[in-house]
Structures are given as structure tokens and as C-alpha cells.
Amino acid sequence: MQCDVCHAKEATVFLTQIIEGKMQKINLCEGCSKSKGVSDPTGFELADLLVGLGTTPQLDLQTAPLKCPVCEFTQTEFKKAGRLGCSHCYDTFSEMVQSMLKNMHKGMRHEGKVPVRHRKLRLYHERLKTLNETLQEAVAAEEYEKAATIRDEIHQLESEAASL
Secondary structure, eight states: OBOTTTSSSBOOEEEEEEETTEEEEEEEOHHHHHHTTTTSGGGOOHHHHHHTTSSSOOOOTTTOOOBOTTTOOBHHHHHHHSSOSSTTHHHHTHHHHHHHHHHHSSOSSOOOOOOHHHHHHHHHHHHHHHHHHHHHHHHHTTOHHHHHHHHHHHHHHHHHHTTO
């Protein structure tokens, strides 16, 4: 199992923290565990580590402490509580929130559950719209051979859609 911080070395330290019934697990290599202060149990917060796991680098608290201009919620309070103080905090702590979401979920866009048939129809309509736009561009640029190919692709897509 790889380290969740550096993604390069084999994890040798495995941490589990349960807060309000929710379990969080983190896997660290020896070097990352030492750099995050795991050897000192009083100075280590799993929330601090989870905030710094994204693609953006962890913000240094000593040089630039972040603070919400409206509710004065600080970066330290956010890390400890795991939630934000007000709606303006999302703007202030946007980099941290985005990096946390990237690690917790598949992507940044929530799609929810969609019936299979509806998803196929949506993809069909998106593809058809793209092809029609490309066709219009090809005709406008007088690229008639390309336009004919796109037209044939549209006809094939429409015939496949009849079975949906």
C-alpha cells in the first residue's frame, strides 16, 4: 500500500481516527510520518494531515494564517473542527476545501445517480449537439469532405439512438 502523502514509498504507518462516529484512515511512509509529527502524539492531528493531502501544497500557518474576513474563523479552527464557520469561509479556504474534496471523491462535479436509459439519452444529445456544431463549422469553412463525414456520423448516431 502506498503512502497517501508522497504516493511514492510503501506505507508503514497506518492511522485510524474516529470523530463523531466517522472513521478516517491514513497510510504513511516512515519519512512522511516523521515530517507530519506522528512520532509525537500530542502534536499530531489527523485533520491537519488530511487538509494537506491535495494537489495544492499545504499552507504554512506561521507565515500566512488564513482567517475569514466575516466570521474570523481561522485555518487552525477549520482543521480542528473539520467544518467551516460561514458561507464566506468557502471563498477564504477554497484551496484547502478543493484539495480535500479531490482526495475524498472521484471528481469535483457531483452527478448523482441517474437511470441508465436517461444517462444514455443525455450522452446521445450531448454528442449530437457537438457533431452538429462541428458540421456547421466545417460547412462555414467550406470543408465539404469533412462535413460529409460528420453528416454520416450524425446519421449513424441517430440510427443507433432509435434503439434507445
